Amino acid sequence: MAKISFASDYQEGAHPTILERLGTMNLIKQPGYGTDTICASARAKIRIACNCPHADVHFLVGGTQTNATVIDALLAPYQGVITASSGHISIHEAGAIEAGGHKVLALPHRLGKLDAHAVHQYCKTFFADENRDHMVAPGMVYVSQPTEYGTLYSRSELEALRNVCDAYQLKLYVDGARLAYALACDQNDASLTDLARLCDVFYIGGTKCGALLGEAVVAPNPATLQHFFTIVKQHGALMAKGWVLGVQFDELFSDDLYLRIGQPAIASAQRIRESLVQNGYRLAFDSPTNQIFVILTNEDTQRLSQTVEFSFWEKHDASHTVIRFATSWATTKQQTDMLLSVLERQA
């Protein structure tokens, strides 16, 4: 029997309306590189959703690529990017940022989050250092919403980061690889409009949020990303059939689909968390979005892995392991039921 998989949120394909639309458009010839009318329509819808009529919107293929391209476009050669040490760019992008010539300046994190005050202290110390011209200057702040720990920045936390950025002339960039799962979460109070108000650039994740592939980069001020088309091309991030990305975001931003698409994941994750607690499991920490982190004994971890696919997160201590379940936009009630039944049985 196939295992139930809660291993990640990129395991399924695309929302059915997207596939359907791809089918409809399939043999209609389109101009290349995102110059088509479908991309234009998708851009217009995103601008409306972000309440940001002049925003610059670009469609790229994947997350690491998007981060490397945007960071390269925003930084001067002598600048680096501040991130939580747990940030995706710091650990899991195979050095893509450094391959572009930029240092990743990792600060300690709290459950995946970067503290505005810590950024302030870092910058204050840096700019007061008489040797600062021998060092990599902080040029931007990178955060992900939600974070790699499934936690959320509140609107006021983002505002605090914005204030620090303003104080030290840093750019603020939000990686929204899983943004739909923030937007669908009750505890979230940072809307697309807030992101557009506070960020220099952010991206709206497609790959993990209902698209086959694709991420939408949004620069609220159209002067921010000069010559970005060429920079995207230079990074190998420009799709010939740009309309394939356009179609997906055009669908995701029709009838507020993107705002709703994460709801099944959030609902499932909530049920899993409640069930875990009720059955006496210990959560590693509280994460309100589509990722659930549980501390199991090594034996339970081993046993569970025979019927369920999940991610190893980290060793907790010699005899315990932290594992991660991830739900997605496509997670069904039935799949959740099956997981709960296994968890209950093994409790």
Place this chain on the structure above:
Amino acid sequence: MAKISFASDYQEGAHPTILERLGTMNLIKQPGYGTDTICASARAKIRIACNCPHADVHFLVGGTQTNATVIDALLAPYQGVITASSGHISIHEAGAIEAGGHKVLALPHRLGKLDAHAVHQYCKTFFADENRDHMVAPGMVYVSQPTEYGTLYSRSELEALRNVCDAYQLKLYVDGARLAYALACDQNDASLTDLARLCDVFYIGGTKCGALLGEAVVAPNPATLQHFFTIVKQHGALMAKGWVLGVQFDELFSDDLYLRIGQPAIASAQRIRESLVQNGYRLAFDSPTNQIFVILTNEDTQRLSQTVEFSFWEKHDASHTVIRFATSWATTKQQTDMLLSVLERQA
């Protein structure tokens, strides 16, 4: 009325069987990053098609990305890549190769082709130069099959390039962005098996040859591309949903589809060329694959552009222009008929 478009070969979506298969697989959870069974199946089929049972096969997203990643993987930091001056990497990749730190060593071309003897002369001169250690050493040869001019390398021309590469310890890399149009062409005598026998690495183009997106990198010797997974990731070229690429190549390599898929393009191009000649148009040069290059007066160019989309290629002289028509795997007999009728009318 919409114009007839012969502007490029990436204007349509995917071969219908690919879209169908994507629909079938859509909600079946797959592991990430190309570790799934569909990718494994596609790899196995490609190995068979190339008669190369141990080949290393990787799926990337697009052409520039593939070139930048492969070239970076094959070259040492002090080496550069030899190409025809008309090569895609030399002109139309926005400096992606140089962004990876490598010089593009452009030699003169003849209808888009690089001459083995010219490569030999270049290397002979280089390695005899007493200042060669102050210079970028040639480390590989890049050619595209078919070329940007729609021309083909014969098997013996590729063998000659291989011999030069062997003599000077260069890698040979073939960019097959349009490879299906070579394979479907009567005049082509270089099979997939030949490419696998002669190249260190080549890629089988998907984007322009019936896939929504995707290119299949083939290294016949599995020791050639060490740590390529990480290098791909570092280049932002690793798709989370690798199976989306796998599905496409699994279909393209079922029932020899890839060997057949270019045939409508070649047939259409042949009809267009014959009609052009019959109607007194002047071909810029002979190109046997899916691209046709015609010399028109500037007035005819202007007039034609009102009903047909095509590409500007270059100025021929003050009063004439070279334009390009491109057919594709999806070009229909009806579309070709319409173009011929326009061309006849305007002759």
Place this chain on the structure above:
Amino acid sequence: MAKISFASDYQEGAHPTILERLGTMNLIKQPGYGTDTICASARAKIRIACNCPHADVHFLVGGTQTNATVIDALLAPYQGVITASSGHISIHEAGAIEAGGHKVLALPHRLGKLDAHAVHQYCKTFFADENRDHMVAPGMVYVSQPTEYGTLYSRSELEALRNVCDAYQLKLYVDGARLAYALACDQNDASLTDLARLCDVFYIGGTKCGALLGEAVVAPNPATLQHFFTIVKQHGALMAKGWVLGVQFDELFSDDLYLRIGQPAIASAQRIRESLVQNGYRLAFDSPTNQIFVILTNEDTQRLSQTVEFSFWEKHDASHTVIRFATSWATTKQQTDMLLSVLERQA
């Protein structure tokens, strides 16, 4: 009255015998780029001093340049370099390593030193991580001898690092910008022969150790640094008048000058430390070489700065500051006397 300066160890020019020799050689024509007989002589002497008859020896201009060039030569594109977080490459090289495309993997330090066990743990965790192919692989270990804190690695500590490097196939590279001050120190038990036995590459510092400029890169195994001449050139690190560097190392390695040249610095530093302790000052930590770190009240720091030049090291707490005195090969007994007299007066 001019202040007494103990601000750094690169404030004076060159050892007098070097200047004299430069004068003697000045108008004798030499071939370029280190191909001259003086460089050959200097290389031969260094090989003897290191007890390493086949070592590859290269002369570069400065420390950051040498680190960036050697690290680039030793690492594959997907690899990073492990260092103590206090390491020069991590903080004070303006991102030169990242500009070459490599991540600096900073581990916690203890008084500037990297612990072999910590490196072992890091590597063990890394190579056990199922996501390691998405991450920057450790490819080498960088340490400086003495460290930025003036501390020393013992021979057995270096052996322990070598063992970890062997276990995980890492290169070991020692930055010897201040190596003469280690070699002149009683507490040091790691000789040039030990460095040659244990390192893949190390460099013998000239700039801070009696030369006008210049660092000598030593690779005990001549197969280690393939095509290094071209890599040096590509980094802008190849001096046309290479003999100017050769002359300096030829003098520094005549009559064991390099082994003796740090002695005045060590003797002066020892006197300063003793005087500080006798006069009730508090050392920040114990450093046996030519750098002395003292905790002063902010007021004392301010007062002292009116007659003595020193370096600010870091804030100790709200009311105290750590400052650094550095002695050099050129520090005279008289200069030390003057500093002691000021320190005594202010105690």
Place this chain on the structure above:
Amino acid sequence: MAKISFASDYQEGAHPTILERLGTMNLIKQPGYGTDTICASARAKIRIACNCPHADVHFLVGGTQTNATVIDALLAPYQGVITASSGHISIHEAGAIEAGGHKVLALPHRLGKLDAHAVHQYCKTFFADENRDHMVAPGMVYVSQPTEYGTLYSRSELEALRNVCDAYQLKLYVDGARLAYALACDQNDASLTDLARLCDVFYIGGTKCGALLGEAVVAPNPATLQHFFTIVKQHGALMAKGWVLGVQFDELFSDDLYLRIGQPAIASAQRIRESLVQNGYRLAFDSPTNQIFVILTNEDTQRLSQTVEFSFWEKHDASHTVIRFATSWATTKQQTDMLLSVLERQA
């Protein structure tokens, strides 16, 4: 008997007054990294010599390093640098410009010179190309004065290049590795003041013009090179003992030494050229500065090489070779006499 050497202009050390001054300053402690008063004095003298009171002046170590650092500082990531195909950055810098991520855009040269009209045509074509956003944009023009062929740009030729640069918003950068030999030449009409008026950045060569090492980068507009100190550091091009460079330029710009220092080279070269012509040798082309290019039979080349050191330049035809003699600031009348006597004897 030692051969007479006319192999290059970097074979001797420094002008005697420089060595003397280094001796005088040797043990006077200086602050690091060019923040000393000697560098300040040298900068002031250079500003006066260039009639450019606000110029930004930086001292770097060598030519390739200077080119790589300046070009990196002036270009955006998506831009490349236009040069004559014979330019030093195009051929003899081991890919240093590409290692910084920038394409070198090589145009045909005439005796080492770049024609303003050719640059104009290139830019006009580029900016009219509908695919230009897929291509590397020209961002600056690099020329050397004198060129690698010993030829000179006239003031009006430089003005023409400036006009093209203005028309297409390109930076103009002049590599003055051998600038003293232009300034000492009768045929030169482009003064330091002209360079300061016409260039965005230029550098005044020290290494080949009387210094032990060092090049002075001049940016007439102090806003041109933002954060250049850190960029220099990142390139490994920042000398700890910056005053060593400062001393040299302070001497070279005392009493107009730099304007005079090339005169012996020019006088010697003129004598050599006249003697060659009188003795029936054939000059390869006319070069008015310190490099002389002669066409010899292969036998004569071989025979001459037994008593004289010179450079191989290129093969002329199967039986003839072009060789180069280079004179320098330190070439004596006696050395020239000896060469003339050999040439006469072999004529």
